[in-house]
Amino acid sequence: MTHEPGQTLYIDGQWRPAESGRVFPVTDPATGDVIGQAADGDATDTRAAIAAADRALPAWSGATAYERAAVLAKADALMRERRKDLAALMTREQGKPLKASMNEVAYAADFLAWFAEEAKRIGGVTIPSARADQRFVTMRQPVGVVAAITPWNYPISMLTRKLAPAIAAGCTSVLKPADQTPLCAVQLLADAGVPAGVVNLVTTTRPGEVGDALLESPVVRKLTFTGSTAVGKMLAAKAGATLKRVSVELGGHAPFIVFPDADPVRAAKGAALVKFLNTGQACISPNRIYVHRSVYDTFVATLEQRIAALRVGRGDHDGVSIGPLIDERAVAKMEAQVLDARTRGARVVAGGERLQVDGLDGTTFFAPTLLADVTPDMLISREETFGPIAAVTPFDDEDEVVARANDTEYGLAAYVYTNDLSRAIRVTEKLRFGMVGVNDINPTSAAAPFGGIKASGLGREGGYEGIDEYLDTKLVGISV
Numbered sequence: 001m002t003h004e005p006g007q008t009l010y011i012d013g014q015w016r017p018a019e020s021g022r023v024f025p026v027t028d029p030a031t032g033d034v035i036g037q038a039a040d041g042d043a044t045d046t047r048a049a050i051a052a053a054d055r056a057l058p059a060w061s062g063a064t065a066y067e068r069a070a071v072l073a074k075a076d077a078l079m080r081e082r083r084k085d086l087a088a089l090m091t092r093e094q095g096k097p098l099k100a101s102m103n104e105v106a107y108a109a110d111f112l113a114w115f116a117e118e119a120k121r122i123g124g125v126t127i128p129s130a131r132a133d134q135r136f137v138t139m140r141q142p143v144g145v146v147a148a149i150t151p152w153n154y155p156i157s158m159l160t161r162k163l164a165p166a167i168a169a170g171c172t173s174v175l176k177p178a179d180q181t182p183l184c185a186v187q188l189l190a191d192a193g194v195p196a197g198v199v200n201l202v203t204t205t206r207p208g209e210v211g212d213a214l215l216e217s218p219v220v221r222k223l224t225f226t227g228s229t230a231v232g233k234m235l236a237a238k239a240g241a242t243l244k245r246v247s248v249e250l251g252g253h254a255p256f257i258v259f260p261d262a263d264p265v266r267a268a269k270g271a272a273l274v275k276f277l278n279t280g281q282a283c284i285s286p287n288r289i290y291v292h293r294s295v296y297d298t299f300v301a302t303l304e305q306r307i308a309a310l311r312v313g314r315g316d317h318d319g320v321s322i323g324p325l326i327d328e329r330a331v332a333k334m335e336a337q338v339l340d341a342r343t344r345g346a347r348v349v350a351g352g353e354r355l356q357v358d359g360l361d362g363t364t365f366f367a368p369t370l371l372a373d374v375t376p377d378m379l380i381s382r383e384e385t386f387g388p389i390a391a392v393t394p395f396d397d398e399d400e401v402v403a404r405a406n407d408t409e410y411g412l413a414a415y416v417y418t419n420d421l422s423r424a425i426r427v428t429e430k431l432r433f434g435m436v437g438v439n440d441i442n443p444t445s446a447a448a449p450f451g452g453i454k455a456s457g458l459g460r461e462g463g464y465e466g467i468d469e470y471l472d473t474k475l476v477g478i479s480v
């Protein structure tokens with residue numbers, strides 16, 4: 001890393017302290033240890049970052065697509081080369097098991113690789129005119145300075161999913177990462193080697209102040225945000241005042257439906273893998289598991305066995321598959337959802353409580369939990385959990401389960417297990433979600449469009465669509 005401790009603002013290619021001199025500690029959620037200091041940037045620092053991005057814009061948007069692609073390709077190679085170090089830092093800062101961190105770094109690098117190629121495919125079209133003496137062509141041009149605000153749960157891949165298409169399109173950016181995971185962002189920028197001003201970083205514990213400075217600036221032409229629905233809606237509304245382009249990736253409440261013709265054992269294995277990924281702190285995590293009554297007992301018993309095999313602990317210890325939750329607030333939410341479900345008649349088949357892991361001072365470990373006989377009136381059926389609780393509900397009828405799955409303000413991911421092709425297509429068409437996994441627990445890739453509908457967001461990240469969010473179309477009419 002090229003910066004001194006506490007000098008984690010990256011503005012105009014320079015590492016700097018906050019103008020105020022303030023810093024904040026960054027902790028390891030597994031041990032409670034302080035692992036670093038970050039600069040606590042404010043509105044003044046943010047305005048400096050915006051000015052740097054604005055100054056860099058003419059040269060960067062004027063660079064050829066091949067030059068922009070080369071920067072991304074180099075960043076991709078460096079990220080893969082330094083994968084282990086980046087993963088180790090992520091595990092310390094965020095808590096996820098080392099293997100999951102390694103996977104995330106690879107996924108993050110995939111966005112650099114994908115958009116390095118997409119940079120070369122930004123083209124326009126020619127359009128026939130009704131006038132014989134006229135020609136139409138379109139140009140696709142960068143939207144300008146981008147504000148990127150990211151969450152802590154995927155502290156590297158959520159950044160490259162935004163910065164890579166911005167860089168490819170010829171935009172310049174100001175990034176504000178989550179205050180729990182600023183060091184991953186710092187390391188990412190230290191390694192990436194982008195030209196001065198193209199990406200600027202403001203670490204902070206003052207999200208409102210920094211967010212307002214970004215959103216009030218007329219220079220910033222786009223907001224890209226990943227985080228909670230409440231904050232996303234508020235930021236999108238503020239961005240409306242200066243009519244910025246907006247893409248927001250927000251919360252989810254994924255249904256996971258197991259039909260009677262599916263193999264309940266395979267479905268339960270899949271549910272265990274995707275539910276407890278990242279300690280359940282994933283926007284595409286199944287929150288409502290609906291299982292047909294005829295296979296319900298087999299499914300619950302298999303899921304219980306899989307949960308019994310999960311080891312909770314510090315992410316850098318061998319064999320650990322579940323790390324800590326990010327903070328106390330997250331543990332309190334787990335406890336409230338379990339208490340509510342228990343009071344309303346759910347069975348706690350496994351877990352259900354906070355854990356103390358031997359030898360660790362971290363207090364945010366929660367036992368992987370299985371709740372059976374969950375009903376629609378329970379909190380967990382309505383509210384995103386964002387933690388390691390699998391909530392299972394029996395159902396009898398296809399129409400009934402589709403209606404229940406759609407009965408939510410969210411619309412990010414959904415999962416369907418069935419061996420009946422007609423049913424798979426029929427149900428997929430009816431599910432009001434942006435992504436559907438059919439007998440598949442990972443419908444994501446840098447090459448595929450990620451995103452939700454309704455309260456889960458606007459716009460798509462990755463895939464062919466991902467770069468469109470960073471481009472404006474200019475129409476040129478030519479009289480000949």
Ligand code: NAP
Pocket residue numbers: 149150151152153154158176177178179180204205206207208209210211212226227228229231232235249250251252282283284384386412451452456457
């Ligand atoms: P969050 O509280 O909304 O925070 C997300 C980011 O917004 C953080 O950088 C946060 O800063 C910042 N922020 C908070 N208040 C702000 C304000 N007033 N102005 C400007 N920025 C502000 O969400 P989170 O708890 O970190 O993340 C979990 C949520 O993200 C879940 O709902 C999850 O489903 C969603 N998520 C969605 C996707 C997707 O692709 N759809 C992917 C991952 C996560 P601080 O950290 O400093 O507060």
